[in-house]
Amino acid sequence: MNQKIISLVLGGILCCSALNAQESSFEAPAKNWIKENSRNLGIPEFSGLTLSSVRKSNTGETLRFQQMVKNVPVFQSEIVVHFNKSGKISYTGTESLKKNLKDIHTVPSISASDAFKKAIVASKAQGEIIYQENKLFVYVTEEGDTKLVYRAVINPYENSGSWETIVDAKTGEVISIKDISVYHHRHNDDSHTPKKKKEPKREKIISFKASGSGYVFDPDPLSKTGSAYGGNFADNNDVTNTNLDNARTLVTLSDIEFANNVYKLKNAYVEIRNISAPNTTLFTQATNQFLFNRSESGFEAVNVFWHIDKSMRYINETLGITCRPATNAGAVLYDPHGLSGSDNSRYTTSGTLEFGQGGVDDGEDADVILHELGHGIHHWLSGGVSNADGLSEGCGDYWAQSYSRSLNQWSSSDPEYNWVFSWDGHNPFWDGRITNTTMTYPGSGSYYSKAQIWSAALMRIYNRIGKEKTDRAFLEGLGLTTSTTNQQNAAIAVRQAGIDMLGQFGFNCNDITAMTEEFTAAGYVLPEFSCTLATKETVKETPVSVYPNPVSDVLIVLLKGNKEEKAEIYNMEGRKVMETTIGNNNNRIDVSNLPAGNYILTVKEIELSAKFIKK
Missing domain, CATH: 2.60.40.3080 (Immunoglobulin-like)
Known part of the structure; x- marks a missing residue:
């Protein structure tokens, strides 16, 4: 049996909207630290570092410095310097810094538009382009050569994918072309992709916020009812029955758009879009009652909307951690029926989520929805996505499991207690994944297998210190990482976030001990730390x-x-x-x-x- 892959789109730097103006009182001491350590860091004399972003959070202030060569950014190369709330440097991230750069001339010989035309041809992009970017970079090739390049990323509606094309800015040569999505295809390669119908231009209309109702699976029909896959709880080609209908939950759809006498699944956090084939409707209607069952396509549209909205409100409002995409005014765009109906789902760097329909529809399982959102969370907080050893996959698995376990629907003795993708996986379609692996870092096998090390460690911490504190440390810790951070350094960052929050949100030394023990048990190596809660922090704790x-x-x-x-x-x-x-x-x-x-x-x-x- 093939392993199903819940996919993401890699590459590209997407700034999180949590980033404040690029000014900080800590800029000077951060630059002093970089200068004092420049020899050890191996920073070439001809390159510089420019403050690119400042993020203020519950753990302090994080400054990111972009490596530059003659005012051109070096692709995926930065230094992170984090100051805790006492104004002391508590964490630095330097693993993405490119040390093998060569000094090159940085004036391109071909134009950006010509490079983009070459990228269109090389990627065989056809039809409407859903997302595009084209930027000039200093780029280190796999062979170690330093080149001036244009990096184009194109998401076409036809020939679906996220195509990254690297074009030599001096010669116009296409250095590489690849789809930076990760897929598991369950359809024929020559399957027909329907053409997207262009929507007519509409005049600008006034919209209002409204409240609606809808049915969802929370998180899925098996967990809600304590059932096993099969019988009345089998996919059965999306047919519904009384058991599956009774497994639904009636929920409130908050702040949805009401415009021109039509209700739409759109608010400040999430918006439905037709991103890839098939070309389904947006399920707008004249009533605010989105009461579908799973045999109707509108059900997945509502289910995805509600789970993303709920999770984004929890992060940004309840926890008070700003984490949103920089695109589409901070709203997550989603397509509940995408990828030509294949049995996979993906997150793209343009801030979109797409869900396939092979097997159990991915948009019916909250684990799939929150897993894909977890890729976005990782991306928006770290400024990029690293999946070389499964870090981003593990982040997605943790975010899904953190929610589903909080519903207390399975006991710790049930195997389903540790299952991710409880409805979409662990069935004849694919094996799903777990959060109780005994594998230790760095592990073996594919990065999907290695991802389970990260999610399992976090869930053991979750069981010891609770959901909210683990979620906080996880999110704030990712805010200290870079686009190439691996699991090892992410563990250091997450624990450091917990340390920096001592005395806040109930964090105490026992929590740091639990994090240290569980991360160490998972095979990560952490710096020595002796936890002592200062007097002022003890008072602050309560x-x-x-x-x-x-x-x-x-x-x-x-x-x-x-x-x-x-x-x-x-x-x-x-x-x-x-x-x-x-x-x-x-x-x-x-x-x-x-x-x-x-x-x-x-x-x-x-x-x-x-x-x-x-x-």
Whole structure:
């Protein structure tokens, strides 16, 4: 049986919208550190380093310096210098720095437009181009030669793929052409790709935010019902039945677009698009009730929309970590029926997700949806995607498993407890993956096998310190990595993020010990660290008292001091349900009108995040 590959598109630098203006008070000390270590780093004298981005986060401030040769960037070559909240350098990333550069002339002999025409021909791109980029770089070839090149990336609707073409900017020679997507094809290579119909131009219309309802699998029908694949819980060519219909969950579709009397699956975080064949509709309708079953194509459209939206709200609003694509105004574009219906899915560097329909439709399994989103999260935070030893695949597996395990639908003794792709995989179509591998780093086999080392280590940490703290360390840690960081250095970065958050969000020395033990058990080598929580951090760890918990009507929040602060309450879908002010002799929040359930109270100015239960 072939191994199914949930794919991503590699290459390209996509800046995360978390990046602030390229100014920082730490620029001078960061440059001093680079200067003091330039000999050890092997930086050629003819190259320079330019501050390219600054990211401020809960762990401190991260500065990225792009390597340059005569004002032309060196492809995938940068130095990361991170300052913790005490203003001290706590992490540096130098593994992507190109040390074998040769000094070259950086004025191109051919134009960018001519290079792009060559890329169109070389990639056999046909039909509408969904995404394109064309940039000048200093490039180190596989043979070690330094060349001035144009790097073009083209995503055509026909001849689907993400085609990277490297064109010599001096001679016009095409150095390489490859599809930087990773696929597992379950259809014939000569299968017909339907042509995309061009949509008519529309006049600009005024749109409004609206609320809708829809049915989803949360996360999939097998986990929801505790069932095994087969019988009434088999794919059966997308046919529905009473069991599968009953496994659906009715959810709220938040802030969807209402324009010209039509509702559309689009908001600030996610938007449906027709990206690749087949050319299905966008499922707009005159009602806000998107009530489909799995035999209807609209079901996958709603399922993907809701899971991406929920996850993006959790990251950006509940956790307060800015993580969005730089394209399409920060919204994730998705095609619920793409890749010519084949049995794979992909993330592309243009910030798009596409889901195939072979076997179980990929858009019906939250694990597939969140796995692909995990590739994007990795990309947006690190500035690139490294998958040489399965890091990005492991990130996708972790992000999917972190959510599905939080629903507490399987016990730890069930094999499904450690399954990724519980509905789409672990069936006759493909074997799926697991998060309890006994393999240790660096592992063996394909990078899909090695990916399980990373996700398994993170899930063991998850079981010891909890979902929210592991998610925070994972996300903040990726923000310290580069486009070529491997699992080994990512483990150091994730633990360092935990260290830099000591005294915040409940992080304590026991958490750092747990991270150290589990990463070490997975085969990663971590620097020595002795955890001591400073007095000021100990006070910071518990800045307020929040009670009673559970609460039925009034939540008491006792602040230290009299300063007035804004408090926000989020439900477990990541949607803000309440906002008020506390402090200045007001310590009561009336939550009597909230439905029963779990909530998170946040006070960002004092970095409070407290979970409570409304009875």
